[in-house]
Amino acid sequence: MIKSKYNILRIILLLLVAFLLLISNFFSNIQNIFNNNFDKRIEKIYGFCGSESVGYLKYIKKKYQLNDNPKIINYIHTPNVNWVITNPKTINTDSKNIILLNYPGSVINLGYTTLSKNTYEIKNFYFYHDKINKINSIILFFKNEVKQDFYLELSTTSKLGKRRLIKKIDKANKFSKKVYQYNINLDLKNIGFEETNLIIKINNSDNLKIDKIEIQAKNKINIEDFKLIDQFEKCYLIRKDD
Amino acid sequence: MIEISKILLIFPIFLIFIFVPFPIFDKMNNKLNIELLNFNLIINCNILLVLSLINFKIKDYQLFLFILYVSIFTYYLLKSKKKILIISNDLIIVFFSFFIFGCVIANNLDLGWDAKYFYYIKSLFFYEGLYISDLSQFEHNKWHPHLGSYFWAFFWSIPFFDIEYFGRLFYLFIFCFAIYFITFNSGKTLLINRILFFSLLLITFNYERFSGLQEIILFSFLMISSKILYDLKITNKIFSISAILLITNLLLWVKSEGIVYGFFITTILIINRNINFKEKLLILLIFIFLVSFKSFVFNYYSIELTAQPYNLAFIEQIDFNQFIHRLKNLVIYGGYYSLKNILFLVSLIIIIKLKFSKNKKINTNNFLVYFILNVSFIFFAYILRDMEIIYSLKTTLERIIFTSSAFYIYLIILYINYKIKIN
Numbered sequence: 001m002i003k004s005k006y007n008i009l010r011i012i013l014l015l016l017v018a019f020l021l022l023i024s025n026f027f028s029n030i031q032n033i034f035n036n037n038f039d040k041r042i043e044k045i046y047g048f049c050g051s052e053s054v055g056y057l058k059y060i061k062k063k064y065q066l067n068d069n070p071k072i073i074n075y076i077h078t079p080n081v082n083w084v085i086t087n088p089k090t091i092n093t094d095s096k097n098i099i100l101l102n103y104p105g106s107v108i109n110l111g112y113t114t115l116s117k118n119t120y121e122i123k124n125f126y127f128y129h130d131k132i133n134k135i136n137s138i139i140l141f142f143k144n145e146v147k148q149d150f151y152l153e154l155s156t157t158s159k160l161g162k163r164r165l166i167k168k169i170d171k172a173n174k175f176s177k178k179v180y181q182y183n184i185n186l187d188l189k190n191i192g193f194e195e196t197n198l199i200i201k202i203n204n205s206d207n208l209k210i211d212k213i214e215i216q217a218k219n220k221i222n223i224e225d226f227k228l229i230d231q232f233e234k235c236y237l238i239r240k241d242d
Numbered sequence: 243m244i245e246i247s248k249i250l251l252i253f254p255i256f257l258i259f260i261f262v263p264f265p266i267f268d269k270m271n272n273k274l275n276i277e278l279l280n281f282n283l284i285i286n287c288n289i290l291l292v293l294s295l296i297n298f299k300i301k302d303y304q305l306f307l308f309i310l311y312v313s314i315f316t317y318y319l320l321k322s323k324k325k326i327l328i329i330s331n332d333l334i335i336v337f338f339s340f341f342i343f344g345c346v347i348a349n350n351l352d353l354g355w356d357a358k359y360f361y362y363i364k365s366l367f368f369y370e371g372l373y374i375s376d377l378s379q380f381e382h383n384k385w386h387p388h389l390g391s392y393f394w395a396f397f398w399s400i401p402f403f404d405i406e407y408f409g410r411l412f413y414l415f416i417f418c419f420a421i422y423f424i425t426f427n428s429g430k431t432l433l434i435n436r437i438l439f440f441s442l443l444l445i446t447f448n449y450e451r452f453s454g455l456q457e458i459i460l461f462s463f464l465m466i467s468s469k470i471l472y473d474l475k476i477t478n479k480i481f482s483i484s485a486i487l488l489i490t491n492l493l494l495w496v497k498s499e500g501i502v503y504g505f506f507i508t509t510i511l512i513i514n515r516n517i518n519f520k521e522k523l524l525i526l527l528i529f530i531f532l533v534s535f536k537s538f539v540f541n542y543y544s545i546e547l548t549a550q551p552y553n554l555a556f557i558e559q560i561d562f563n564q565f566i567h568r569l570k571n572l573v574i575y576g577g578y579y580s581l582k583n584i585l586f587l588v589s590l591i592i593i594i595k596l597k598f599s600k601n602k603k604i605n606t607n608n609f610l611v612y613f614i615l616n617v618s619f620i621f622f623a624y625i626l627r628d629m630e631i632i633y634s635l636k637t638t639l640e641r642i643i644f645t646s647s648a649f650y651i652y653l654i655i656l657y658i659n660y661k662i663k664i665n
Contacts, residue, residue, distance in 0.1 A: 083363055
């Protein structure tokens with residue numbers, strides 16, 4: 001049994017209230033709401049052009065009265081940003097406008113994680129389906145000179161963890177004694193939608209130390225093929241020609 | 243300054259939703275009747291649900307509803323001759339905590355992943371004067387029902403307020419009220435009730451819960467239902483049964499897994515000793531009716547009912563190795579998130595302690611049944627889910643454990659009150 005005195009309980013209550021004010025950052029919250037209006041606070045959280053780029057989306061929606069739900073392609077993997085400009089009244093209409101966020105240029109370097117020594121993985125591969133048609137090449141940068149033969153193995157894993165071998169490639173373009181390029185030309189049509197991850201394994205390379213790899217793909221969208229309506233840094237509003 | 247005043251001013255508007263339609267002043271003493279405040283909230287949420295199902299634009303009836311509710315409340319106030327001070331005395335701590343956390347929401351504004359995909363866009367449909375029938379046009383509509391988004395849109399579209407997060411402040415209001423409801427009169431003194439109220443707020447509040455995600459609504463109503471079910475007696479059973487069934491109805495329309503929580507609380511209601519066989523049968527029939535009615539509405543508005551990631555073809559693919567792989571990860575992540583959730587952990591210890599002690603002052607039956615049902619649900623939901631297991635666990639299990647832990651909070655309150663003695 002916990003015995004407590006009434007006065008102690010009062011002190012506990014006061015401490016709790018003080019703690020509540022402290023951990024909720026009450027005073028800085030008030031100050032921020034007071035000094036910045038809703039739009040400014042939104043921009044502070046999501047950024048203007050970078051990552052989710054909500055500031056840019058709000059800006060172009062207002063400036064160009066975008067009420068037809070343009071397609072948004074964000075080259076950085078973030079949560080969906082369609083919510084910023086969605087107009088439910090025209091939700092399924094085809095818009096001629098396209099918004100590109102964090103556009104990297106005509107060549108995209110695909111992000112990857114290192115699974116183990118000389119094995120790499122591109123996770124959530126579906127992210128690239130609206131950005132590229134195929135993976136063009138993989139460039140290997142070794143730390144030391146390469147004196148042995150090795151080959152590349154590409155496979156996919158499904159959500160159940162089942163692995164499927166797609167390609168083995170042994171012919172590479174030797175740029176220098178340390179840099180090799182493989183033209184893999186892997187069409188995305190060869191990868192099923194349920195195959196979520198792509199694994200790149202460099203076989204027969206136990207003695208080799210790899211500094212980095214670059215996985216390159218040609219961007220589906222070439223800005224020059226469209227009419228440029230607006231641009232801010234790497235964020236674009238483009239329109240398909242009639 | 244205007245926005246801060248708006249946060250203060252929206253509170254009385256939310257209060258209206260617990261003040262009517264039933265009179266809230268206790269005739270016996272000079273206090274508010276907490277059970278009726280709670281019942282009003284449940285009734286009003288159900289009224290909003292009904293209004294969301296028929297093709298009425300929010301703007302078409304919103305003003306009328308407010309005028310009607312304010313008139314009814316004014317009538318009650320004049321009739322009972324109570325002073326408005328009684329209300330402020332009783333609900334001041336709810337107002338105080340609402341304002342503090344309201345400022346957190348107004349300051350953060352970041353929406354959760356699912357909110358960006360589904361809930362915000364759905365609320366935009368209602369905000370723009372569209373109807374539930376139009377939701378079938380939205381490709382991500384199928385994942386979850388619409389009620390939380392409808393609440394969001396309803397309060398967002400109040401003319402003077404008209405900023406997105408004022409809709410989400412209603413979630414905060416329900417949450418603060420639910421904690422007030424379960425702590426009110428729970429302790430030996432008002433001081434202990436208030437200590438419990440603030441302690442629970444401190445433990446459970448987290449901005450992400452209010453980032454447009456719907457779990458907090460389930461959480462709040464599960465807390466409320468836990469107290470109603472525990473306090474169910476022969477004298478108040480009709481009132482309690484009605485409240486639980488109305489909460490079940492709300493759970494069904496907030497999130498897909500609401501059906502599971504609705505099933506849990508209905509089961510606990512059915513096995514209650516104070517309820518006779520005829521009533522049990524009637525409760526079961528009403529539950530079946532509520533679930534069928536939801537299916538009927540979904541079909542009527544061409545909304546996909548079975549969009550959740552479960553299918554027979556996938557289940558048939560699960561071999562022994564895959565089962566062990568899933569089970570192993572479920573135990574690891576489940577253990578981790580359970581240890582992280584202080585409410586879940588503490589209540590589990592209390593259940594075990596009370597079951598093996600001679601203490602019969604606290605009845606743990608409801609909590610034990612809920613625990614068994616809840617663990618079974620988590621087990622089957624993840625083993626059979628057509629999704630990569632680790633991704634699935636990482637992205638959803640923490641929220642599932644948080645939501646389901648709501649039911650145990652009342653047990654913790656009962657236990658603390660049992661242990662505390664005041665000199």
